[in-house]
Amino acid sequence: MPEFTLRTLADQLVNGLVIGNVYALIAIGLALIFGVANLINFAHGSVYMIGAYVGWVCVIWLGWPLGATFVVVALICATLGVLIERFGLRRLQNEARIAPLLATIGISFALDQLVQLIFSPNPQSFPNPLPAARIALGGVSIGALDLLIAAITAAIAVMLFIFLRFTRLGWALRATAQDREAAQQMGVDVDAINALTFAVAAVLGGIGGVMIGMYFTSVYPTMSYGAMLKGFAANLLGGLGSVPGAVVGGLALGLIETFGVALLGSTYRNLFTFIILIGVLVLRPTGLFGARRATPPEPLTGTFVANSRPVHIPRALVIGGLIAAILLPFFTSNPYLLQILTNAWLFSMLALSITLVTGTAGQMSLGQAGFLAIGGYASALLSMRLGLPLELSLLAGAVIAAALGTLLTWPVFRLRSQYVALATLGIGEVINQIILNWEGLTNGAMGLSNIPPLSFLGLPVIETAPIYWFALGILVVAALFQWRLMQSHLGRTWRAVREDDVAARAMGISLNRYKALAFIAGGLIAGLSGAFTAHMYSYINNETFAATTSILGLTMVILGGMGNMAGAVIGAIALTALPELFRPLADARYLIYGVVLLLLVRFRPQGLLGTV
Amino acid sequence: MTSTTSATPTAAPTPLLQLEGIQTFYGPIQVHFDVSLHVNSGEIVCLLGGNASGKSTTMKVILGLVKPRAGHVMFDGRPITGLPTPQIIRRGIGSVPESRRIFPDMTVRENILIGAYTRTDRAAIEQDYERMLELFPRLRQRLDQRAGVLSGGEQQMLAMARALMSRPKLICMDEPTMGLSPLFVDRVLDLIQQINRQGVTVFMVEQNANLALQIAHRGYVLQNGHIVLEGAAQDLLGSPEVRDAYLGGGAT
Numbered sequence: 132m133p134e135f136t137l138r139t140l141a142d143q144l145v146n147g148l149v150i151g152n153v154y155a156l157i158a159i160g161l162a163l164i165f166g167v168a169n170l171i172n173f174a175h176g177s178v179y180m181i182g183a184y185v186g187w188v189c190v191i192w193l194g195w196p197l198g199a200t201f202v203v204v205a206l207i208c209a210t211l212g213v214l215i216e217r218f219g220l221r222r223l224q225n226e227a228r229i230a231p232l233l234a235t236i237g238i239s240f241a242l243d244q245l246v247q248l249i250f251s252p253n254p255q256s257f258p259n260p261l262p263a264a265r266i267a268l269g270g271v272s273i274g275a276l277d278l279l280i281a282a283i284t285a286a287i288a289v290m291l292f293i294f295l296r297f298t299r300l301g302w303a304l305r306a307t308a309q310d311r312e313a314a315q316q317m318g319v320d321v322d323a324i325n326a327l328t329f330a331v332a333a334v335l336g337g338i339g340g341v342m343i344g345m346y347f348t349s350v351y352p353t354m355s356y357g358a359m360l361k362g363f364a365a366n367l368l369g370g371l372g373s374v375p376g377a378v379v380g381g382l383a384l385g386l387i388e389t390f391g392v393a394l395l396g397s398t399y400r401n402l403f404t405f406i407i408l409i410g411v412l413v414l415r416p417t418g419l420f421g422a423r424r425a426t427p428p429e430p431l432t433g434t435f436v437a438n439s440r441p442v443h444i445p446r447a448l449v450i451g452g453l454i455a456a457i458l459l460p461f462f463t464s465n466p467y468l469l470q471i472l473t474n475a476w477l478f479s480m481l482a483l484s485i486t487l488v489t490g491t492a493g494q495m496s497l498g499q500a501g502f503l504a505i506g507g508y509a510s511a512l513l514s515m516r517l518g519l520p521l522e523l524s525l526l527a528g529a530v531i532a533a534a535l536g537t538l539l540t541w542p543v544f545r546l547r548s549q550y551v552a553l554a555t556l557g558i559g560e561v562i563n564q565i566i567l568n569w570e571g572l573t574n575g576a577m578g579l580s581n582i583p584p585l586s587f588l589g590l591p592v593i594e595t596a597p598i599y600w601f602a603l604g605i606l607v608v609a610a611l612f613q614w615r616l617m618q619s620h621l622g623r624t625w626r627a628v629r630e631d632d633v634a635a636r637a638m639g640i641s642l643n644r645y646k647a648l649a650f651i652a653g654g655l656i657a658g659l660s661g662a663f664t665a666h667m668y669s670y671i672n673n674e675t676f677a678a679t680t681s682i683l684g685l686t687m688v689i690l691g692g693m694g695n696m697a698g699a700v701i702g703a704i705a706l707t708a709l710p711e712l713f714r715p716l717a718d719a720r721y722l723i724y725g726v727v728l729l730l731l732v733r734f735r736p737q738g739l740l741g742t743v
Numbered sequence: 744m745t746s747t748t749s750a751t752p753t754a755a756p757t758p759l760l761q762l763e764g765i766q767t768f769y770g771p772i773q774v775h776f777d778v779s780l781h782v783n784s785g786e787i788v789c790l791l792g793g794n795a796s797g798k799s800t801t802m803k804v805i806l807g808l809v810k811p812r813a814g815h816v817m818f819d820g821r822p823i824t825g826l827p828t829p830q831i832i833r834r835g836i837g838s839v840p841e842s843r844r845i846f847p848d849m850t851v852r853e854n855i856l857i858g859a860y861t862r863t864d865r866a867a868i869e870q871d872y873e874r875m876l877e878l879f880p881r882l883r884q885r886l887d888q889r890a891g892v893l894s895g896g897e898q899q900m901l902a903m904a905r906a907l908m909s910r911p912k913l914i915c916m917d918e919p920t921m922g923l924s925p926l927f928v929d930r931v932l933d934l935i936q937q938i939n940r941q942g943v944t945v946f947m948v949e950q951n952a953n954l955a956l957q958i959a960h961r962g963y964v965l966q967n968g969h970i971v972l973e974g975a976a977q978d979l980l981g982s983p984e985v986r987d988a989y990l991g992g993g994a995t
Contacts, residue, residue, distance in 0.1 A: 302860070
C-alpha cells in the first residue's frame with residue numbers, strides 16, 4: 132500500500148486532471164456523434180489511435196515541431212472522420228441503431244488491423260518532445276506537457292462552446308441533434324452536418340491520441356479500444372450526448388482512475404471504467420446531467436433482424452453433412468485441416484450461444500466471450516485444484532458459466548438495444564478484469580498452465596483426430612439441446628420478446644425470466660466451449676477469450692443469419708477457415724472480419740441463410 | 744364539384760404551388776391516388792380530411808420528405824419533385840411542421856434565428872427578427888428560455904415565427920391548431936390571416952374543417968388518398984358533403 136502524503140495526493144490530482152482532460156476530448160467527440168447521429172461510435176477509438184500514430188510519425192520520423200504536427204493530425208483525422216461517415220454509415224442512418232453500431236465495430240477492426248500491418252503490433256516509443264523541466268507550484272510538480280494538455284483542452288472546449296452557441300453552423304448542428312426532420316425543414320443539409328460532426332469529433336479524438344501518446348511515451352494499435360470505452364464511460368457519466376457532461380465526466384473518470392490506481396495498483400486501471408460504464412447504465416442511464424430526459428426509446432434488435440425467408444435445409448442434408456464431418460479424419464491425413472475444423476466446432480458453439488441470445492431473444496450481446504472465459508477457468512480450476520474428472524469439470528464449467536454469467540448480466544435486462552450492447556461489452560470486460568486481478572485464484576496475467584488434457588471415460592484424448600471428434604460430438608449435443616428448446620414454447624416466447632417487448636409483457640410474459648433463460652441456455656453452450664478450449668490448449672490466460680472473440684462470434688452469427696442455427700455453424704466454419712485458406716491473409720484476419728461485418732450490415736443484414 | 748374564383752384575391756396565371764397526379768406509397772400501401780391541387784399566389788388554401796386520409800403525407804411530399812412514385816410538384820414555375828428538403832426550403836417554402844417540432848433545448852431566440860438559416864443578409868435578418876417579436880409579442884418575454892418549456896400555443900407561435908424568418912413565398916402549416924386551447928386556436932387563426940395579408944401565401948392541412956374554412960379562400964377535401972371535393976371556402980363551409988367526407992360518406 133503506497134504511502135499517502137499531501138504531496139503525492141496533490142501530484143495524483145494533477146495526473147488525474149491531465150488524463151481526465153484527454154478523456155474529456157474523446158468523450159466530447161462521442162457526445163457530438165451520439166447527439167447528431169444517435170450512434171455509439173466504436174470506431175472513435177481507432178481514429179484516436181490513428182491520430183496518435185500520425186503525431187508519432189510527424190514528431191519522431193519527420194522531426195516536425197508540435198504545432199505543425201497538430202495541424203496535420205487534425206487534417207488527417209477530419210478526413211478520416213468524413214470518410215467513415217460518408218462510406219461506412221450514411222446509408223445506414225435510417226436502419227435500426229444497432230446496424231450502424233455494428234458497422235462502426237467493423238470499421239474499427241479494419242482500421243486497427245491496418246495500422247498493425249503498417250507499423251507492427253508492437254508499441255512504438257514516443258518520447259515527450261517538450262522540455263523536461265517541471266514547475267513546482269505549492270508542493271505540486273507540473274510538467275510542460277501537463278500544461279500543454281490542459282491548455283489545448285481548455286482552448287478546444289472554449290472554441291466548441293462558441294461554435295455551438297453563437298454560430299449559424301453550430302445552431303444547425305444542435306438543431307439537427309434535437310430534431311433531424313425539423314432541421315431539414317429549416318433548410319439545414321443534415322447530411323453535411325453529420326459529416327461535419329464526424330470531422331470535428333475525429334479532430335478532437337486525434338489530438339487526444341497524440342497527447343496521450345506523448346504522456347505515456349508510447350503508441351500502440353490496441354490503444355484504440357480502451358480509449359473508446361473510456362470516452363464512452365465518461366460520456367455516460369456526464370449524460371449521453373451532453374457536451375458539458377462529457378467534460379465533467381472525463382475529468383471525473385481521470386481522477387477516479389488515477390486515485391484508484393494509486394490505491395490498488397495499475398492492473399486495476401480499466402476496471403474503474405467498466406464499473407462506471409455498467410453502474411451508470413444500470414442505475415442512472417441519464418448520467419449526472421441528463422436528468423431531464425430518459426434515454427430515448429429504442430427499437431430492439433428485432434428490427435435489425437431483417438425480414439427474410441430462411442433457406443430451408445432438408446434434414447437429409449444436415450445428417451449427410453454430419454456423417455461427412457465424422458468420416459473426414461479417415462480421408463485426410465492433414466492434421467492442420469482437422470485443427471482448423473476443431474476450432475470451427477468450438478466457435479460454432481459460441482455462435483450458437485450468440486444466435487440464441489442475440490438472434491432469437493433479441494439481446495445484442497457483445498460480451499459472450501465472458502461465458503467462454505468463466506467456463507474455461509472454472510473447468511480448469513476444478514480439475515487442477517479439486518482433481519475433478521474431465522467429464523464432470525467440463526459440465527461444471529458450463530453450469531458455472533451459465534449461472535455466474537447470467538447473474539452478472541442480470542442488471543442489463545432492464546436496458547434496450549444499443550445500451551444492451553454496450554453493457555454486455557462492459558460485463559465481458561469486467562469478467563476479464565476480475566480474471567486479471569484475482570491472482571490468488573486465476574494466477575493473473577501469468578495464466579493457468581498445465582491444465583489436465585482432454586480425456587473421455589478415462590481414455591486420454593490428445594491426438595488430433597480424437598480431439599476433432601470430441602469437439603464435434605459436444606457441438607452436436609449442444610445443437611440438439613438448443614434445437615429442442617427452439618421447438619418448445621421457449622423459442623416462440625423468445626421471439627416475442629425480441630419482436631416487441633411491450634406487447635410480450637402485455638401478454639403476461641415476464642421479460643426478465645425469459646431473458647435470463649436465454650442467457651442461461653446460451654451460457655451453458657458457450658461455457659462448454661470455453662471449458663473444452665482450456666483443456667485442449669492446456670494453457671489459458673485473460674487474453675485467451677478477449678473481447679474481440681465476442682465480436683468475431685457475433686460476425687459469424689450475422690454472416691449465417693441471426694437466430695439461424697445452421698447459419699451459426701456455417702458462419703463459424705467460414706470465418707474460422709477463410710483466413711486459413713488464404714495463408715497470406717492470415718495476418719490480416721481482423722481486417723477481413725471487419726470488412727465482412729461492414730459489408731454484411733450494409734448489403735445483407737439477413738446473412739447467408741436468412742434470419743429466423 | 745363547385746369551383747368559383749370569387750374568393751381568389753388575385754387571379755394568377757400560373758399557380759405558386761401545383762401538385763399534379765401525385766401517387767405516393769408507403770411500402771406496398773398506396774397513400775395518394777392521383778392527387779392534384781394548386782395554390783395561387785396570395786391565397787390561403789386548406790387541405791381537409793380525417794385521420795389517415797393522406798393530409799400530412801401531402802405536406803411531406805411538398806417538402807420533399809416523402810418522394811412520390813408518380814406525378815410532380817411545381818413551385819414558382821419550376822419542378823421541385825425529388826429535390827432534397829433543404830433545397831426546396833431554399834426555393835421559398837417555409838414549414839410549420841405537425842406538432843410544431845420546435846428545438847426544445849435551444850433558446851427561443853435561437854429557435855427564431857435558425858429559421859433564417861438559408862439567408863445571409865444579416866441586417867435584414869435582424870429587422871425580420873424584430874418584426875417577429877412585434878407579430879408575436881408573447882415570445883419577447885421568453886427569448887432566453889429553453890423553447891421546450893413554452894406552452895403549446897407559444898410553441899405554435901414560435902414555429903410560425905421560425906418559418907417566417909426564411910421570408911418564404913409560401914408557408915406550409917400542418918395542423919396549426921392541433922392540441923391548442925380554444926383561446927389560442929382563435930389567436931393562431933388570426934395570425935395566419937395577418938401573415939397572409941402581409942403577402943405570404945398559406946397552404947394548411949387541417950382536421951378541423953369549420954375553423955380552417957373560416958379563414959381560407961379555397962379548400963380541398965382528401966379522403967382515403969383521393970381528392971373528393973374542392974371549392975371556395977364559403978361553399979364548403981357547412982356543406983353536407985364535407986361532413987360526409989369526414990364520416991366516410993353515406994353516414995347522413
